[in-house]
Amino acid sequence: MQKLGKREEQIMQVVWQLGKAFIKDIIDGLPEPKPHYNTVATMVKILTEKGFLQAEKLGNTFQYTPKVLLADYRQQDVASIKKKYFGNSFANMLTHFAKEENLSDKELDELIQLIKSKKSN
Known part of the structure:
Protein backbone atom coordinates (compact mmCIF):
# COMPACT_ATOMS: atom_id res chain seq x y z
CA MET A 1 0.00 0.00 0.00
CA GLN A 2 1.30 3.43 -0.94
CA LYS A 3 1.83 6.28 1.49
CA LEU A 4 -0.57 9.18 1.03
CA GLY A 5 0.54 12.77 0.61
CA LYS A 6 -0.79 15.40 3.02
CA ARG A 7 -3.72 16.58 0.86
CA GLU A 8 -4.52 12.99 -0.21
CA GLU A 9 -4.67 11.98 3.43
CA GLN A 10 -6.97 14.91 4.25
CA ILE A 11 -9.32 13.83 1.47
CA MET A 12 -9.25 10.22 2.64
CA GLN A 13 -9.96 11.31 6.23
CA VAL A 14 -13.13 13.04 5.01
CA VAL A 15 -14.25 10.03 2.96
CA TRP A 16 -13.44 7.60 5.80
CA GLN A 17 -15.51 9.74 8.16
CA LEU A 18 -18.47 10.08 5.78
CA GLY A 19 -18.35 6.55 4.35
CA LYS A 20 -19.36 7.84 0.91
CA ALA A 21 -19.04 11.28 -0.58
CA PHE A 22 -19.37 13.49 -3.60
CA ILE A 23 -16.64 16.03 -4.44
CA LYS A 24 -18.69 18.80 -2.81
CA ASP A 25 -18.95 16.77 0.43
CA ILE A 26 -15.19 16.29 0.42
CA ILE A 27 -14.55 20.00 -0.08
CA ASP A 28 -16.94 20.83 2.77
CA GLY A 29 -14.99 18.50 5.08
CA LEU A 30 -11.56 19.93 4.27
CA PRO A 31 -9.90 22.63 6.38
CA GLU A 32 -9.68 26.26 5.30
CA PRO A 33 -8.59 27.54 2.89
CA LYS A 34 -10.84 25.29 0.83
CA PRO A 35 -9.18 24.03 -2.36
CA HIS A 36 -10.81 24.63 -5.75
CA TYR A 37 -13.30 22.02 -6.97
CA ASN A 38 -11.06 20.99 -9.90
CA THR A 39 -8.10 20.48 -7.56
CA VAL A 40 -10.09 18.12 -5.34
CA ALA A 41 -11.55 16.33 -8.37
CA THR A 42 -8.04 15.73 -9.71
CA SER A 80 6.28 2.48 8.80
CA ILE A 81 6.86 5.00 11.63
CA LYS A 82 7.98 2.21 13.97
CA LYS A 83 10.50 0.99 11.41
CA LYS A 84 11.73 4.43 10.35
CA TYR A 85 12.09 6.11 13.75
CA PHE A 86 12.26 3.37 16.37
CA GLY A 87 14.47 0.65 14.90
CA ASN A 88 11.35 -1.43 14.22
CA SER A 89 10.93 -1.84 17.98
CA PHE A 90 7.45 -1.48 19.44
CA ALA A 91 9.00 -1.19 22.92
CA ASN A 92 11.15 1.77 21.80
CA MET A 93 8.14 3.45 20.23
CA LEU A 94 5.98 2.88 23.27
CA THR A 95 8.71 4.17 25.60
CA HIS A 96 9.01 7.31 23.50
CA PHE A 97 5.30 8.06 23.70
CA ALA A 98 5.07 7.18 27.38
CA LYS A 99 7.83 9.72 28.13
CA GLU A 100 7.03 12.44 25.62
CA GLU A 101 3.26 12.52 25.79
CA ASN A 102 3.00 12.91 29.58
CA LEU A 103 0.47 10.11 29.88
CA SER A 104 -1.79 10.24 32.90
CA ASP A 105 -1.72 7.44 35.46
CA LYS A 106 -5.06 6.26 34.12
CA GLU A 107 -3.72 6.14 30.54
CA LEU A 108 -0.62 4.24 31.69
CA ASP A 109 -2.79 1.75 33.60
CA GLU A 110 -4.99 1.24 30.52
CA LEU A 111 -1.91 0.68 28.39
CA ILE A 112 -0.46 -1.84 30.85
CA GLN A 113 -3.79 -3.71 30.97
CA LEU A 114 -3.92 -3.78 27.16
CA ILE A 115 -0.40 -5.17 26.95
CA LYS A 116 -1.15 -7.78 29.60
CA SER A 117 -4.32 -8.87 27.79
CA LYS A 118 -2.39 -9.25 24.51
CA LYS A 119 0.28 -11.39 26.22
CA SER A 120 -2.33 -13.80 27.54
CA ASN A 121 -3.97 -14.28 24.11
Missing part, protein backbone atom coordinates in the same frame (compact mmCIF):
# COMPACT_ATOMS: atom_id res chain seq x y z
CA MET A 43 -6.81 14.43 -6.33
CA VAL A 44 -9.86 12.15 -6.02
CA LYS A 45 -9.16 10.79 -9.52
CA ILE A 46 -5.57 10.05 -8.46
CA LEU A 47 -6.79 8.34 -5.27
CA THR A 48 -9.15 6.24 -7.38
CA GLU A 49 -6.31 5.26 -9.72
CA LYS A 50 -4.11 4.38 -6.72
CA GLY A 51 -6.87 2.08 -5.44
CA PHE A 52 -7.81 4.06 -2.33
CA LEU A 53 -11.25 5.12 -3.59
CA GLN A 54 -13.98 3.53 -5.63
CA ALA A 55 -16.16 5.65 -7.92
CA GLU A 56 -19.82 4.94 -8.63
CA LYS A 57 -21.59 6.94 -11.32
CA LEU A 58 -24.90 8.35 -10.07
CA GLY A 59 -26.62 10.36 -12.77
CA ASN A 60 -24.09 12.80 -14.15
CA THR A 61 -21.78 12.74 -11.13
CA PHE A 62 -19.70 10.28 -9.13
CA GLN A 63 -19.97 9.17 -5.52
CA TYR A 64 -16.78 7.91 -3.88
CA THR A 65 -16.32 5.25 -1.24
CA PRO A 66 -13.10 4.02 0.40
CA LYS A 67 -11.55 0.84 -0.96
CA VAL A 68 -8.89 0.93 1.77
CA LEU A 69 -10.12 0.82 5.35
CA LEU A 70 -8.84 3.44 7.78
CA ALA A 71 -7.71 0.69 10.17
CA ASP A 72 -5.63 -0.96 7.43
CA TYR A 73 -4.00 2.32 6.39
CA ARG A 74 -3.34 3.27 10.03
CA GLN A 75 -1.71 -0.10 10.71
CA GLN A 76 0.58 0.28 7.71
CA ASP A 77 1.41 3.89 8.62
CA VAL A 78 2.24 3.04 12.24
CA ALA A 79 4.40 0.11 11.09
Whole structure:
Protein backbone atom coordinates (compact mmCIF):
# COMPACT_ATOMS: atom_id res chain seq x y z
CA MET A 1 0.00 0.00 0.00
CA GLN A 2 1.30 3.43 -0.94
CA LYS A 3 1.83 6.28 1.49
CA LEU A 4 -0.57 9.18 1.03
CA GLY A 5 0.54 12.77 0.61
CA LYS A 6 -0.79 15.40 3.02
CA ARG A 7 -3.72 16.58 0.86
CA GLU A 8 -4.52 12.99 -0.21
CA GLU A 9 -4.67 11.98 3.43
CA GLN A 10 -6.97 14.91 4.25
CA ILE A 11 -9.32 13.83 1.47
CA MET A 12 -9.25 10.22 2.64
CA GLN A 13 -9.96 11.31 6.23
CA VAL A 14 -13.13 13.04 5.01
CA VAL A 15 -14.25 10.03 2.96
CA TRP A 16 -13.44 7.60 5.80
CA GLN A 17 -15.51 9.74 8.16
CA LEU A 18 -18.47 10.08 5.78
CA GLY A 19 -18.35 6.55 4.35
CA LYS A 20 -19.36 7.84 0.91
CA ALA A 21 -19.04 11.28 -0.58
CA PHE A 22 -19.37 13.49 -3.60
CA ILE A 23 -16.64 16.03 -4.44
CA LYS A 24 -18.69 18.80 -2.81
CA ASP A 25 -18.95 16.77 0.43
CA ILE A 26 -15.19 16.29 0.42
CA ILE A 27 -14.55 20.00 -0.08
CA ASP A 28 -16.94 20.83 2.77
CA GLY A 29 -14.99 18.50 5.08
CA LEU A 30 -11.56 19.93 4.27
CA PRO A 31 -9.90 22.63 6.38
CA GLU A 32 -9.68 26.26 5.30
CA PRO A 33 -8.59 27.54 2.89
CA LYS A 34 -10.84 25.29 0.83
CA PRO A 35 -9.18 24.03 -2.36
CA HIS A 36 -10.81 24.63 -5.75
CA TYR A 37 -13.30 22.02 -6.97
CA ASN A 38 -11.06 20.99 -9.90
CA THR A 39 -8.10 20.48 -7.56
CA VAL A 40 -10.09 18.12 -5.34
CA ALA A 41 -11.55 16.33 -8.37
CA THR A 42 -8.04 15.73 -9.71
CA MET A 43 -6.81 14.43 -6.33
CA VAL A 44 -9.86 12.15 -6.02
CA LYS A 45 -9.16 10.79 -9.52
CA ILE A 46 -5.57 10.05 -8.46
CA LEU A 47 -6.79 8.34 -5.27
CA THR A 48 -9.15 6.24 -7.38
CA GLU A 49 -6.31 5.26 -9.72
CA LYS A 50 -4.11 4.38 -6.72
CA GLY A 51 -6.87 2.08 -5.44
CA PHE A 52 -7.81 4.06 -2.33
CA LEU A 53 -11.25 5.12 -3.59
CA GLN A 54 -13.98 3.53 -5.63
CA ALA A 55 -16.16 5.65 -7.92
CA GLU A 56 -19.82 4.94 -8.63
CA LYS A 57 -21.59 6.94 -11.32
CA LEU A 58 -24.90 8.35 -10.07
CA GLY A 59 -26.62 10.36 -12.77
CA ASN A 60 -24.09 12.80 -14.15
CA THR A 61 -21.78 12.74 -11.13
CA PHE A 62 -19.70 10.28 -9.13
CA GLN A 63 -19.97 9.17 -5.52
CA TYR A 64 -16.78 7.91 -3.88
CA THR A 65 -16.32 5.25 -1.24
CA PRO A 66 -13.10 4.02 0.40
CA LYS A 67 -11.55 0.84 -0.96
CA VAL A 68 -8.89 0.93 1.77
CA LEU A 69 -10.12 0.82 5.35
CA LEU A 70 -8.84 3.44 7.78
CA ALA A 71 -7.71 0.69 10.17
CA ASP A 72 -5.63 -0.96 7.43
CA TYR A 73 -4.00 2.32 6.39
CA ARG A 74 -3.34 3.27 10.03
CA GLN A 75 -1.71 -0.10 10.71
CA GLN A 76 0.58 0.28 7.71
CA ASP A 77 1.41 3.89 8.62
CA VAL A 78 2.24 3.04 12.24
CA ALA A 79 4.40 0.11 11.09
CA SER A 80 6.28 2.48 8.80
CA ILE A 81 6.86 5.00 11.63
CA LYS A 82 7.98 2.21 13.97
CA LYS A 83 10.50 0.99 11.41
CA LYS A 84 11.73 4.43 10.35
CA TYR A 85 12.09 6.11 13.75
CA PHE A 86 12.26 3.37 16.37
CA GLY A 87 14.47 0.65 14.90
CA ASN A 88 11.35 -1.43 14.22
CA SER A 89 10.93 -1.84 17.98
CA PHE A 90 7.45 -1.48 19.44
CA ALA A 91 9.00 -1.19 22.92
CA ASN A 92 11.15 1.77 21.80
CA MET A 93 8.14 3.45 20.23
CA LEU A 94 5.98 2.88 23.27
CA THR A 95 8.71 4.17 25.60
CA HIS A 96 9.01 7.31 23.50
CA PHE A 97 5.30 8.06 23.70
CA ALA A 98 5.07 7.18 27.38
CA LYS A 99 7.83 9.72 28.13
CA GLU A 100 7.03 12.44 25.62
CA GLU A 101 3.26 12.52 25.79
CA ASN A 102 3.00 12.91 29.58
CA LEU A 103 0.47 10.11 29.88
CA SER A 104 -1.79 10.24 32.90
CA ASP A 105 -1.72 7.44 35.46
CA LYS A 106 -5.06 6.26 34.12
CA GLU A 107 -3.72 6.14 30.54
CA LEU A 108 -0.62 4.24 31.69
CA ASP A 109 -2.79 1.75 33.60
CA GLU A 110 -4.99 1.24 30.52
CA LEU A 111 -1.91 0.68 28.39
CA ILE A 112 -0.46 -1.84 30.85
CA GLN A 113 -3.79 -3.71 30.97
CA LEU A 114 -3.92 -3.78 27.16
CA ILE A 115 -0.40 -5.17 26.95
CA LYS A 116 -1.15 -7.78 29.60
CA SER A 117 -4.32 -8.87 27.79
CA LYS A 118 -2.39 -9.25 24.51
CA LYS A 119 0.28 -11.39 26.22
CA SER A 120 -2.33 -13.80 27.54
CA ASN A 121 -3.97 -14.28 24.11
